[in-house]
Amino acid sequence: MLRLVRGALVIVLLTMIAPLISSAAHAGGGGGGVVCSNPANPVCDPWVKTPGGPGQSGSNGGSGGSGGSGGGTSDVQCTYTPADLSATSVAALGGQPSGEGGWYFKRCYGPDGRAIAFEGPMWISGLPPTVSPEILARQARSRLRLPTVVVALNPAGDQIVQLPTWLALDPESWRTQSATASVPGLSVTATARPVSASWSMGDGGSVSCQGPGSVWTPAADPRAPSPDCGYTYRASSAASPGGRHTVTVMVMWEVTWAGAGQSGSVPGLTTTGAVQVRVEESQAVVTR
Structure with a gap:
């Protein structure tokens, strides 16, 4: 033809x-x-x-x-x-x-x-x-602009051995995103939804969470673990380069599409973020 x-x-x-x-x-x-x-x-x-x-x-x-x-x-x-x-x-x-x-x-x-x-x-x-709608779905997927991953370790600052660390992502890092591709008479929208976060804690440990995690508040017991996404260091980071661990997180996104009375899915996407953290041994305080 x-x-x-x-x-x-x-x-x-x-x-x-x-x-x-x-x-x-x-x-x-x-x-x-x-x-x-x-x-x-x-x-x-x-x-x-x-x-x-x-x-x-x-x-x-x-x-x-x-x-x-x-x-x-x-x-x-x-x-x-x-x-x-x-x-x-x-x-x-x-x-x-x-x-x-x-x-x-x-x-x-x-x-x-x-x-x-x-x-x-x-x-x-x-x-x-x-x-075809499938072609536009792939174009719409390529137009998705996913947010930068912002990591929060709680409590803020240095972490303490044997005390729970709460893992969380900034709310803007965990928002559904959409993009549309069109030709005259046909429009398809691709939607990316965050579904999980995989954390690498820098000491060989890892955590998989099904949500963005919860932010620790001063009113919370410092010995209480996170209700949905947390980790406890068992040793200090003194032996790591610069005396700090590199904590990385990868967010997995599910991508679906809809248009022209049809719907489906396309390959997912990922975003990543990282932060440096110092882990210290707790020090006893003696008062007289």
Whole structure:
């Protein structure tokens, strides 16, 4: 169904494509663009302004966590966006083909929503294929901007051997996030929900919690363990580099999508945070 017309010289093609991509990204015209501007979530943000898609069924990506089926391409989804070419650019591609059709850019995305291939301009005879909700779901997933993980160890400051340490995350680190990808007539929203936190305490110990944890308050008994997420150090951190442990936490996010009367899931996401903590032996105080 697809007939690709390519230019004779690669240099001519690349020279022609570069300004098209640049102008589309800055002027908001047809062809879309890619934004990779969030260091906290380094996933490119592909955007599409008109319908497009390869028409293959593929897979909805599952719920994440598995290694796939062994290198097949069924999970790859592609979109086609119109290319607004000048007469000079069309001539460089061999001229305008006869019959109905149009010039398009092709972008393909892996199961995680990342762009993995870009081609074009290419000529497509007839009408372009329509985009599927699964394709938009992966694009919406790639647009999710998850919050920075802010760690709180309680009580604040140095921790004491044999006294419970309460583990908690700032509330902003544990909020459901959403993002939407659209083409005319179709919109899909991806929603990321935090589901668990895995803590590595720096002394070889670890804790898995199903929530953000609770913040210790001065009114609480310092000997009382956290009701939902805590740890007790058994030795000081004197032997660790700088006399401190590095406590790290990884937050797991479940990602689901909904749109066009359909719903499903895509591979999950993770965010991480870390903090340095000194653990000291308690000192007896003698009063006279």
